[in-house]
Amino acid sequence: MTSETKRIKIFDSTLRDGEQSPGCSMNLADKLLVLEHLEALGVDVVEAGFAASSTGDFEAVQALARAAKKTVVASLARCRKADIDRAWEAVKDARHPRIHVFIATSPLHMECKLRMTPDAVVESAVECVRYSRSLCEDVEFSLEDCSRSERPFIYRVVQAAIEAGATTVNLPDTVGFAMPEEYEALFRDVLERVPGAAGVTLSCHCHNDLGLAVANSLAAVRGGATQVECCLNGIGERAGNASLEEIVMALKTRHAFFGADTGIDTTKIYAASKCVCNVTGSKLQANKAIVGENAFAHEAGIHQHGVLANPLTYEIMTPESIGLPRSKMVLGKHSGKHAFAQRLADLGFRLEDARVDELFAKFKDLADRKKTVSDADIEALARHSRGADAPARLELDRFSALASDAITPMGAVRLRFDGELVEKTGTGDGPINACYAAIREIAGLPSARLEVYNLTAVDGGMDAQCEATVKVSHNGRVYRGSGVSTDIVEASIRAYIQALDSALADKDAAPAAFDHPQRGDTGVH
Ligand code: KIV
Ligand code: ZN
Numbered sequence: 001m002t003s004e005t006k007r008i009k010i011f012d013s014t015l016r017d018g019e020q021s022p023g024c025s026m027n028l029a030d031k032l033l034v035l036e037h038l039e040a041l042g043v044d045v046v047e048a049g050f051a052a053s054s055t056g057d058f059e060a061v062q063a064l065a066r067a068a069k070k071t072v073v074a075s076l077a078r079c080r081k082a083d084i085d086r087a088w089e090a091v092k093d094a095r096h097p098r099i100h101v102f103i104a105t106s107p108l109h110m111e112c113k114l115r116m117t118p119d120a121v122v123e124s125a126v127e128c129v130r131y132s133r134s135l136c137e138d139v140e141f142s143l144e145d146c147s148r149s150e151r152p153f154i155y156r157v158v159q160a161a162i163e164a165g166a167t168t169v170n171l172p173d174t175v176g177f178a179m180p181e182e183y184e185a186l187f188r189d190v191l192e193r194v195p196g197a198a199g200v201t202l203s204c205h206c207h208n209d210l211g212l213a214v215a216n217s218l219a220a221v222r223g224g225a226t227q228v229e230c231c232l233n234g235i236g237e238r239a240g241n242a243s244l245e246e247i248v249m250a251l252k253t254r255h256a257f258f259g260a261d262t263g264i265d266t267t268k269i270y271a272a273s274k275c276v277c278n279v280t281g282s283k284l285q286a287n288k289a290i291v292g293e294n295a296f297a298h299e300a301g302i303h304q305h306g307v308l309a310n311p312l313t314y315e316i317m318t319p320e321s322i323g324l325p326r327s328k329m330v331l332g333k334h335s336g337k338h339a340f341a342q343r344l345a346d347l348g349f350r351l352e353d354a355r356v357d358e359l360f361a362k363f364k365d366l367a368d369r370k371k372t373v374s375d376a377d378i379e380a381l382a383r384h385s386r387g388a389d390a391p392a393r394l395e396l397d398r399f400s401a402l403a404s405d406a407i408t409p410m411g412a413v414r415l416r417f418d419g420e421l422v423e424k425t426g427t428g429d430g431p432i433n434a435c436y437a438a439i440r441e442i443a444g445l446p447s448a449r450l451e452v453y454n455l456t457a458v459d460g461g462m463d464a465q466c467e468a469t470v471k472v473s474h475n476g477r478v479y480r481g482s483g484v485s486t487d488i489v490e491a492s493i494r495a496y497i498q499a500l501d502s503a504l505a506d507k508d509a510a511p512a513a514f515d516h517p518q519r520g521d522t523g524v525h
């Protein structure tokens with residue numbers, strides 16, 4: 001790092017803003033795994049959740065705060081004493097705790113959502129930052145919907161928050177409305193006009209509604225931001241948040257242009273990205289920058305020729321720089337455990353030896369049926385077999401299903417429910433539907449509703465495994481499940497059982513004291 005190089009802090013919100021994206025909810029074991037990847041990457045701050053939103057979120061933030069080894073752990077809080085108390089209670093055991101408090105500052109939000117006057121917003125911001133500082137030395141204050149707020153008011157609020165003790169001030173583009181030039185100017189102007197702004201960390205937080213989240217974040221860095229808030233794979237509300245991997249690789253690849261460094265070990269990006277896909281069950285578009293399947297693939301002959309002659313002809317970064325080996329060994333039935341374990345690690349899984357042994361046996365079994373086992377096959381295996389640390393209440397014992405266009409399709413399913421064998425039959429408009437009716441009855445969740453059902457071949461070929469993914473709603477909450485098998489009915493049953501099992505395990509299923517940020521009036525984006 002040269003003396004002129006700026007150090008940009010990376011604030012990751014995959015576990016808070018990212019988790020708010022539809023279908024990206026994670027359980028505690030998933031979150032702890034993501035945290036391990038974030039620490040391996042070297043992010044400066046992990047926003048672990050919104051502790052006041054539910055008991056489950058509180059417990060998750062607390063567990064993450066206790067587990068984090070080096071990163072700052074933040075909890076979000078509205079400008080309310082009860083929220084701040086809850087946030088502090090959740091993060092106070094972290095080695096480096098942070099309270100992140102926010103209030104909206106745009107005329108639209110103040111009038112229509114908060115129903116507060118600008119003076120009352122300033123007063124509340126000051127009171128809450130001061131109170132947060134009385135609990136915690138590290139306090140971030142965010143002006144929600146800042147990019148649509150009036151400049152003089154922004155300056156007033158930022159100054160008041162700094163005087164009240166905020167150590168980081170965040171100017172979010174909450175609805176992805178800003179243009180890069182405008183957003184850059186916002187940071188320059190705040191630094192120029194607000195006394196004390198240069199003495200705190202100035203942060204940007206961009207949503208991707210117009211596809212500009214990364215461009216805006218980079219513009220903010222040019223304007224003087226020294227912290228960037230982002231999420232792995234760009235997940236987040238609506239069109240998502242700025243993507244961590246794109247920002248970090250842009251700053252690294254165009255180092256001379258930005259004159260900025262992050263503390264990120266970029267070789268850990270690929271595994272971290274894979275981990276988020278696996279725990280959220282979300283797939284990346286093939287042409288997603290940096291981590292998409294095609295990001296380093298060269299299809300056109302002229303490009304292949306160029307890359308073989310000199311990779312720099314068509315590659316501005318190497319696959320190795322994000323932790324993606326250029327050529328990978330093909331795994332098949334003669335592969336050994338060491339190569340298999342290494343591939344699991346490359347794909348973002350961090351597993352105990354006993355789990356690796358268990359998966360290796362399944363891999364061998366699959367390799368007997370398929371000539372080569374692809375990465376997608378391995379990911380599917382690892383995703384769908386649970387370890388002893390995640391015991392299921394519902395387990396498939398056996399099933400049979402009848403598909404027919406002459407008589408009503410039927411399904412008979414036998415499950416182990418808390419260890420006891422229970423068998424039921426059901427009917428439906430197809431064999432899968434019939435099995436689902438039987439499973440609902442066994443689980444005692446008759447009102448569970450199948451919202452989304454997807455079936456895909458994990459890989460090409462006649463011997464392909466297929467993967468079923470489902471989303472099931474129950475009591476206003478949505479649960480995800482996925483299952484893999486060479487049999488589509490079995491994959492579908494396994495997916496459904498996993499979703500219903502999560503519904504049974506959900507402590508927050510009964511209406512909680514606070515609305516969840518996804519559905520409540522919290523206005524968190
Ligand atoms: O988008 C936003 O404004 C937010 C804040 C709560 C930081 O997520
Ligand atoms: Zn946001």
